[in-house]
Amino acid sequence: MISAGLECRSPRMFSVWSLIMTYMKNSDDAAMAASGLRDLTPLLKPRSVAIVGATPDSRRVGGRPLSFLRRFGFPGPIYPVNPKYEEIEGIRCYPSVTKLPESADMAIIAVPASRVIEAVRECQVAGIPSMTIYTSGFAEMGGAGERLEAELKSIAEAEGTLVCGPNCQGVANLHDRMVANFSSALSRDDITAGPIGFVSQSGLFAGIVAAECHQRGLGLGYLNSTGNECIVDFADMIAHMASDSRIRVVAGYLEGIRDGHKLRAALAIARKNQTPVIILKVGRSDESARAAASHTGSMTGSYEVYRAAFHQWGVIEANDVTELFDLIELFSLSPPASKGPRVGILTNSGGIGVFCADKVNELGLELPSLNPETSARILEKLPAFGSAQNPVDFTLQALSDAEAIGWHLKHMVSDPNVDVVLAFFGVQMLNVDALCAEIIKANKVNEKPIVVGWMLGDPSLPGQLRAEGIPCFNDPLRALKAIRALVAGPISMREEVLPSDVDSAVAMVAQAVHSGKFQLGEYDSKQVLSMLGIDVTRGRVVANSQHAVAAAEEVGYPVALKVESPDIGHKSEAGGVRLGLTTSTAVRSGFEEIQDSIRIFDPNALIDGIGVYEMVTDAIELIVGIKQDPVFGPVILLGSGGIMVEMLKDSVVRVAPITKSDAHTMITELKIFPLLGGERGYPKSDIDAVADILARLSNFSLATDLISELDINPLMVLPEGNGACAADALIVLQVEQEKFTTN
Amino acid sequence: MISAGLECRSPRMFSVWSLIMTYMKNSDDAAMAASGLRDLTPLLKPRSVAIVGATPDSRRVGGRPLSFLRRFGFPGPIYPVNPKYEEIEGIRCYPSVTKLPESADMAIIAVPASRVIEAVRECQVAGIPSMTIYTSGFAEMGGAGERLEAELKSIAEAEGTLVCGPNCQGVANLHDRMVANFSSALSRDDITAGPIGFVSQSGLFAGIVAAECHQRGLGLGYLNSTGNECIVDFADMIAHMASDSRIRVVAGYLEGIRDGHKLRAALAIARKNQTPVIILKVGRSDESARAAASHTGSMTGSYEVYRAAFHQWGVIEANDVTELFDLIELFSLSPPASKGPRVGILTNSGGIGVFCADKVNELGLELPSLNPETSARILEKLPAFGSAQNPVDFTLQALSDAEAIGWHLKHMVSDPNVDVVLAFFGVQMLNVDALCAEIIKANKVNEKPIVVGWMLGDPSLPGQLRAEGIPCFNDPLRALKAIRALVAGPISMREEVLPSDVDSAVAMVAQAVHSGKFQLGEYDSKQVLSMLGIDVTRGRVVANSQHAVAAAEEVGYPVALKVESPDIGHKSEAGGVRLGLTTSTAVRSGFEEIQDSIRIFDPNALIDGIGVYEMVTDAIELIVGIKQDPVFGPVILLGSGGIMVEMLKDSVVRVAPITKSDAHTMITELKIFPLLGGERGYPKSDIDAVADILARLSNFSLATDLISELDINPLMVLPEGNGACAADALIVLQVEQEKFTTN
16 A cells, blocks of 8 residues: 655645745745645645545435546546445445555545544545545534534644545546536536636535636636635645646635634745735624724724735735626736726727726726827727717727727827726627727737726627637626726735844733733833833823822923723723823822722722823824734734724724835825825824834734733824824733633 | 697697696695706607608618617608608608608707708798707817707707707607617617616617616616707606606616706606606716815715715615616516615525625625524524524525425515515526525515525526516625615605795895905804804904904903905915914904914905904814805705815715705714714714704705805804804805806
């Protein structure tokens, strides 16, 4: 029996994995090396396949794979396993995987849930390194199912077995004729392998994708359903497919992942290979967002973090099912990217032209004026009632004069004011072949993309254009959304890291945790910030009103008094704050009042004293901070200060790490950015100081895992050159959570 | 020759018009009686048609109508007119309309632009009351074309001739077999008349609609293209179609209208007849919005006013072309309205279920928990791995057990927590007829709407469902958008009017215009507001610093000083404002400083003095006002005060008149409404006082046409029970505009 350990795979089988490994070795990023990505070669390109629970009835789940593998022409041996049969469809059937003539590379498991563990163990004994488990009845059922899956997982992990599923429709690698996905959408006869790799956490959704691709004449390369992701997950699939040179676009249906940084590593591989990745993320209002709730919890629902991560790591996000299909179609054609947002429009309908002008605007694209030379040239061949301005309306000319349309297109695509062209034709039934030839010719003029809108016209054109790599959509809005995707393009990840010394701050936090604290009050939190190089309002904590007056005279009036206590998170609500005190009398009575209020609010609260701080005025108030996301780890927050953040949801998040340059981009995304930028008579704020603080927080967030939350609220942003300064701060420490085991 | 004047139409021909007249007589609304809506019977239901410029070549525009009228079986006489022919297609051709055996009801005019005026005059001589002019080369060309159209208009108006066009594709009333629209989309043989009335300001767009309706199996009743709207316009068409009992839904493609209140009257007729009206408005970033520019001009782009008007008058607005088609399809089926926003979802794909849950949320709908009884009943017949919670996932059950799907549907539609049901099936190829029967049966359980999503399944089902009035879409998001439209429903217009005496304010404004003023300064504007019953900050205008101190002591410190001048609109920019003065010394020096600043800013400015006003504190600042929209007339504005209105676009508009109840709704639409409503520890504001002011401004705006703009900025809104008070105000008067004539 041949051992199927990873070390003895043939060099050819390892092509994809070695590419991943090469990339990872070349990368300086320690996170990448520890990504946890797996070599899926035995699963997705097995040399032989066993089918545990095979049956002759091809309508049953256990019957499909044999039928599919044979119909798609799987080149290696197939071993049906079922003690009930001697043979199935003329192929010898084995009573157990341990009786096969050789060890298979992959086993499909289609037996009842109660028998899965036994089947997996037998496969392990037989030296089978990878399995696809169709069977349902595991974690998705909760209770006993969850326990069963935990057992499966531990068995698989012990032997390093690759398990896809359970509760999945399986995997298919169509280029290599390995179809172990039982979706009925694959039961058609006319399916050809193509450049699209798809991974789905929903089985039926994968079937929908297969059916839609077939209907659009697009070829699938992979159709992988990951189900409960006991071992093999979404990120593994993305990395594998994006490393296969036959795949031009990778797409996925995603409900949720467990490890954000594994996804990050997979996406880095996709960027390295210049493979666009499109994801439809569902479960956007997931309850999991509430886990990190606190008074600014509303700023970072987990979907917001997914969006930020997608944006940071170059994922093209689809917002609905049709958009997902359209983006897959678009990128499967490998169209050139657009160098800018300026859309030139040519149309046979002035009405659609006006509609498109609106949508260009709504989608954040631009409608440039054409170069006068372009308009003049177009006008030379335009009919009497057309328009040579953008959008160019050539009225009924396409019905009779395809050459003129080619002329217009050529001049528009050559216009220096135009980055990308939309050519729209409504109800065009005549002159179609000549028109098609002209569009194809114009598409070769230069590298600017041409996208065609073809609505209710002769159905033969779209396929001809797509064969030439020209995207074509039957709705003008969908065509414009495709253009937007070509303009946005994937974002390259910057790895620049801001140098800063975080050791003393990390040590102080560790000391606090060690001494049993749950959070640091304002004074201690500000000390941590100071160690990170972040300015804080001057002041100190005092024990009596006499010291308070002395402290006030030290920092200078007006001052703020704030209770310092590890037990009080929201000081204002506890009556623990007095602001703008201008005299020693006010400081004295303020001190007493705070003492009284706290005594009433929480008689048992431990009070470290009362802080006396300078007041910073003429500043714009922001909120900045760190939160822990259960999937993506530390997240950096930025928001408008005060009541506005609640009402106007003016906040931005990023997954750490971020660079100072990322931080600058974050700031421009705030709704109140014009205010910071010095519009409407306000002084220009010290934006660079804010960016610096965000980058320092990012560094700190990655240097310690003892912080559950850090809030600077408010951060007082002063006019340019004067910095920004934390007027209040709170650090909540990571408390060891009680761990529940599943048995 | 029979006279074709309006007075001699047969009673039957006037059915639609008499319905309109009946409604208008019953209405108390004076605006309605003066709406200017026209009787389109001669145009849309002519007994006979002449074709001026008829040719035997049916590919040419002049050749189409004869061919179409005959193919659709127009029941009356058709008179081709062209001196070149004796007959066309076996029908006698006349050299001139004056030579016809009788006067036709309608003439199609398809002659070159240079000959149109002559043709129209001849038709008038021949007593033809209505014309459809296909010819282009009029106002859309500017210059000479504009002058030609002005002449055409004046000739038509002189004789009361109904002119549709010029520059249009014509009209079609398919129920009455009158097809005078030359769109090639009507050249199919298999077009049947149906319940959809469409009017388009774009010719080709109408063709797209015809082609799409045909593709979806939906019947058109009207296909009217209005072109340049020299006489007959969009509103006339809406009113006519909405009054035809064979029409269940009226829809339109709209670039812009000239008279908002005529549209209002047309829409009132549609509401009266319970005919939904769907409009796709394009040209949303129309330059015309800039006409009303001023410092708050950014608040009321004209599209914003269109949107407000649509919302107020019950138009269902489509946001893109596909949505337009989907809404047409939806309402052509006359589905019941949904009583609420709670959507119950049944699906064969858990993945699509999660996707829909997200979209329900994003579309402002709700995903209720099912009644436990409903879940229990559904569970009785659910397969092992399904889910009986909303969204209910019945997995593969529909493949084998249609009856169970009917069971689930019946229980879901009966659930008191559910207002409307989405049943989604992906890639469903088997068991289709049985499933269809179950859906139709469930749809009869009660009046709650069921909308079906049918994606990539057997294509025979959608048509069967639609035949039973059940909407069916091939994309889950489009199905949910249809559900949203069923939930929103048309809004009924409230005619309640707030009583208030505006005579003295109107008189004061008239007096100011009479004396040659262009605007009223703060003091005078506040006087007008007081006359309208709106509170203003106390104070008076003084001529020297001594009087200023006296005035300050009268109103009480702190005070504000503000220059009073008809020549200075933005007082702050001119250095004409000092706020928060607390002593007589500060008032004295403030007075001097303002005088100096103004002298530098504009040495020629006429200064009435300097106003001394009380300061209102602890208030929330809003902006309220009146603007004149060129289409809709007076518009009432409400926005957040200060810099926020610019940055956050926190503003709401309504077309006057509005009631106090409308005003309350406006206030709830502000982004800062939670602040006014007393959230986050703020005191509850006097919202009712704001609503009262908005309604008073609405009354005033309709009582005078001498106001071009009125701004109260800021309106200080005090805590509940304390009212709201104008701290500054500006009234810009209507200056007679120089009129340009076109000859």
